[in-house]
Amino acid sequence: MASKKVTIEDVARHAGVGIATVSRAINNGEGISAKTRTRILQTIEELGFVPNTSAQSLKVRLTNQIALAVPDIRNAIIPDIAWAVEQAAKAHGYRVVQINTAGNARAELEVVRDIKKLHVDGLIIMPLAYPKTLSELINKAGVPISVINYGKQLDTTLQADIVCLSMLEGQLVMDHLKQIGRNRIAYAGTQKDVIEDRYLAYERAVDRVDASLVYFGDDFSLQTGTRAADYFHGLTHMPDAVYAVNDMVAIGLVNRFKELGVRVPEEVAVVGVDNNQWTTISSPQISSVSIMGSEVARLAAELLLKRIREQIVGDYEKVQFEPRLIVRESSVMLKRSSLNHT
Amino acid sequence: MASKKVTIEDVARHAGVGIATVSRAINNGEGISAKTRTRILQTIEELGFVPNTSAQSLKVRLTNQIALAVPDIRNAIIPDIAWAVEQAAKAHGYRVVQINTAGNARAELEVVRDIKKLHVDGLIIMPLAYPKTLSELINKAGVPISVINYGKQLDTTLQADIVCLSMLEGQLVMDHLKQIGRNRIAYAGTQKDVIEDRYLAYERAVDRVDASLVYFGDDFSLQTGTRAADYFHGLTHMPDAVYAVNDMVAIGLVNRFKELGVRVPEEVAVVGVDNNQWTTISSPQISSVSIMGSEVARLAAELLLKRIREQIVGDYEKVQFEPRLIVRESSVMLKRSSLNHT
DNA sequence: ATAATTTTCGGAAACGATTCCGAAACGACG
């Protein structure tokens, strides 16, 4: 059927109407009688006509597409985010084009800079690095942007909707670790400026940073956790708790500690951030902070779509979600016996 | 800068040339002198001109976009697949629009049926269900399609490139389990027709299917594994091995077995399929079959892009990858002592 | 019945690129 290309003109001719009328029929337009509309719809069906999206976009200068730029779709909560964004977009008739920036600051900048080439009505970006140029590029992007922000206090003059956490993850973790009696708390993460606030919370919470208790790896991976465990285990004076920048690292830590014969949580408590499903299948199950990936992503999408639909400019929203700590087996109150046993 | 919309005409006027020439300059076209090209490129830079993708697409009827339809971006190896596809596409100047079919057969059909509306040059689809209508729709789609196929022998007349596994995963697992001395082997999966071949391999490998040793859950999740473990544990005569449809289920099984005091692998061996990174952090580490998600996806993308670029029609490729079994702690040779201990 | 409104419809001009085809410019050669 539908040999090669059926245009709106073919439909018009077949239905014995003008092309303007056909257009109105497709778009539920005003000023068209019910009977002609159904007749047109019917011949559209018969001919297998599909409106050419490019032509429509050219005319109305909207593509019904948004871009989602994330560091790496394979990591941590990003699948959740991609899912939530796609669901929200679909509900509004939008499609999402997926972009991985590979955690590469330059790639992030390029996405924003070249957003016009991307043929999208808006952009949701989850940046890892926040160089000044990023803000500048966002401000002059000329396309609505929502920022999903984990880990850094953002410039409030940024011309974009921002959805983030209240930056209390770190404090939640540290308060908890202190409360269960730990006082030699270590930090395992990536470069300090990547998810800055998680580290800053650590600095704030300890009286004085003991450099030997801070491990910066290359990424957020299991390997980083593994290496961190090796590192801490090699110290003459081990920490009694580790605050991990995310669950992957936490799991790597716990796993490696087990292999090294270090008991978790008796000797070392471990707490992660993300609260992904794997924290519950690790053994021991790992305490973690829920960072509301789906909720954050959904809201970011909704704000963006609203901005697009209503052509809002300026008046940017900044929404904070509150993280919640979920305590599991990897962090419990020290018992005297456990202490001595060390 | 770049007030609102700079068109190719503006550039032409500024550079003192015709629009045809500007077009040639953008597309590295033939028949243009080096000096005028650089001059044009320069004024493009000055004016901040960005070619309108819709107009280009309308004329050349190519969008430089492909669609990737998967069941659920959050599941199992799908992030790997999405990553690999995006990387391959990017390398060829293509963007990918992400679609989740939610493991919903109707949604899968709709994607194929309405592919024309999607404004893409091609489609990569990873179906869960394979109703006959799917094949029909694919054959009349009118857009190049690559199928990433796990779990079912496909109609060879399908007019699409197909990348799949050799369907030997199941046999690998069953051979292995027998070889390590297990003879009461159970199966834990979803509906038998979803990843059909994994189950069929099970049927083929056991002399006679003992219905009590087959557990069909609702999905591929940890929960399904957990419930399966409960179920098997409740049997008067427990299996001595479980072949799980994927790693999530396997992990759920192992985890629940541990909670129930069932020793893995001494009392029950468990083997999964996917070989995702979590199999190595589980305790015991879980034997699994590597199903080459990234490789399969990359090839599917390459085939599709080649077909698009070279406008190949017909002559469909069907490529099989070979799965590999990776033996870990969750499945080992039975020792006499362990046996008796049961 | 005619006049005045309101609905419904069609023609044609955009939208912003690509590309065919002919003209102009250029160089080489006799």
Next chain:
DNA sequence: CGTCGTTTCGGAATCGTTTCCGAAAATTAT
């Protein structure tokens, strides 16, 4: 210096819609 062959360039048509605006038809008022 004229002819011819290449390059290089520009005009104009085209892709398939949406939408403005005026005309025709239908409806209501007079």
